[in-house]
Amino acid sequence: MHRYSFILMRPLQFVPVVFGVSLITFILVRMIPGDPARVLLGARATPTAIANIRAQFGLDEPLWLQYLYFLRNLANGEMGMSIVYRIDVLRLIGTRIEPTFALILCSVLLSILIAVPLAAIAARNQGRPVDHAIRFVSTFGIGFPPFWLGLMLIMLLAVRFPIFPVSGYGETLGDKLAHLVLPALTIALSLSTVLLRSLRAAMVDWLKSDVATAARARGMPESIVFWRHVLPNSIAPTINLLAVNIGWLIGGTVVIESIFALPGMGQLLVRAIFSRDYMVVQGIAMVFACATVLVNFLADIATVAADPRVKL
């Protein structure tokens, strides 16, 4: 078997996962107390109007039949209509994917840019003041809650020194990036500390490893020992850690998007839950679940690419 043949086989495992996720979200969403028709029409709606809306969206059918409709639509690539926005759920989500995706991408890139150099400096100066300083500062990243960090960043870099916009999302690429800096930085400050600790620990171990000793014994200068032998070997365990954290981020951008008023999926999800917009909640849950599965799949590919010994 070829080492990469799992790329063809693994997607087949997604089918039961997606099926399971669809069932669970369907049931959970309907366990939220409240009636979407009543939320939509307000407190003074007549029973006939409510019944009409319920019939229009199939809410008067038995639950199992609603689930079968949901599955049938899913198979056709449809997720139904939003009760509130009155448009197709997939199209609705489509308009909101970009900010969330861009936010996660920027956060991850920023985290790596922060974590790798700091981990390298700390590991190569293990036990010295600079190592202690980096580790001390990094505990703050873990200790402070992101919503608080976000507010502090807004106050400092948007209000006190108005370098970046306070909130919202732009139109042009440059504008969009400018709006993403603060939210991405907020996430990166905590995510990078997690990566930094894992990377530093791995680097410290590999710097003492037989591989490093052997490289030094053939006269390799410390820079080659580090960048060519220590760093690649240290990255492997961090890949999976990063994947787990991205998975968490996909659902976890809700808070950040709310603070920075980013029109992303997290924000849409919160509104949909409040207005009992079942179809939208279901749709977003499905997208989140699939994205998480996809990220882990990509992490598996990265792991295999990074380490020739790994077979999946």
Add this chain to the structure above:
Amino acid sequence: MSAPLLSIRDLSVVVRGDQGPRTLLDRVSLDLAPGEILGLVGESGSGKSLLCRSLVQLLPSRAISVTQGEVRMGGRDLLALSEAQMQQVRGAEIGMIFQNPSSHLDPLMRVGDQIVEGLRFHRRLDRAAAKAEAIALMGQVGFTDPPRQFAAYPHEFSGGMRQRAMIAVALACDPKILIADEPTTALDVTIQAQILRLLMELRERRGLSIILITHDLGVVAQTCDRIAVMRQGRVVEVGDKRALLARPAHAYTRALIASHPSMPVTNECSEVDDQADEAKVASLPPPSAVPARPLVEIDDLHIRYPLPGGLFGRRRSFSAVKGVSLQIRPGETVGIVGESGSGKSTLARAMLGLTPIADGHVTFDGVTLRGQPRVALAKIRHQAAMVFQDPFNSLNPRLTISQTLTEVLRVQGKVPSAAIPARVVELLALVELDPELAGRRPRQLSGGQCQRAGIARALAVDPRLIVADECVAALDVTIQAQIVALFQRLVKTMELTLVFIAHDLAIVRHLCERVVVMHHGRIVEEGPCAEVFERPREAYTAALIAAIPDIDPERRLLAPPVEKLAS
């Protein structure tokens, strides 16, 4: 002797610790002549590896430093060189290979690229020239298909091939001196013979000087010109190989030579051995003298391990044991020998019900493991015990030795709880372990002491059968000899049945009455030890025996062409 290439004078190395500085190397002086192979012998902790690390200023910790002495090479004192100058010495003048090539080769880098790295750095070759040179080097060290193997990763090779790769990586920098730190300790005897022969060939061809660090006097006797014996940071004796082995001046050297398993049995164990010989004679004609029922009976045993396969791919498996039949009678001492991967450990685990059986039968004292698994396992757990290879990791690090023994005694329930402390003391006495050590944890003990504790734990079961899986492989020779003597005494006094698994044939010959030779999951030969070792019937057995480095330099090491190099 011609002018030395390398000259070490009064080298002292000290470690700064909590209890003040401690001397690790004490005024060591040694010379290495051009083209000479110098054997550095001694037990772990004697400072032989540290000495070699000091030469190239690669000390394992910042707390360790050289306090005096000089290392002269080419008119310079290596110890006075700066780090940048030292980088030109390391690799290019003094190369190193190590005991464990698996952990010293970069797992993420192609083998060829690791060779190229040195060529480009030290010899400033361009990429294409370096690659051509690397492929040529790989051919020299015995790779069969260098252009293809250039692109392979270390994990795709066997241990022996990895060591060849390590040698190629070291040679790439074209050193004058090669320091080989226990280069064959982790290898099978036949592979060891090939690697030793390669080192001697390279010496001839390139005029290489080699410092060979080893604990095995047999290896030294077969390869080196001169021997330096180290103990506790001092060189206690240096001299020409033949003179030193024939007339060792220092008591420690004599003890080392006496501990070598290929030596005739010394006075201490002779009495035991005489009786063992009688037992052998008695057991030779099988019928009347021995009990009718074997303690362990293995019949056409097959064991397969599943290999990782695809979701829909056919489940493939690897056959570790293929149709082995074996009977072990009560009181017997059976050695199972074979190279790594021959299935000997798997067979041993199967005997104790520790691994699922694919086909065939294992019967313990009349109960079959597959027929009545519960009864059989209960019986095995009460009457059999295992001693493992790694004395440290097979003991619970959080428990003291007496807690470990108490746990076994309590679970077994053969001894009333009130009598347990007394039994613990008794067990420690049986394995000759100082009762004061009972309160210690494994990390606070030496390897030999740990293994004694491991044996005590096995004896706590009060077993009829002990299976010892490579239980002396990780120990120094003198400790090995002690543990083997301990087993001999235990077998004799306690009516134990012993299954002793080892890749070291000399030890098995020393300890066991009967030997089983395994190869590729099959038994290729079995019989009384004396007979098999004197007159092996199978070519494979003969090759294995011939590959043991004898401590007598005149009995040349034959590297038998049993197995072609891994393809």
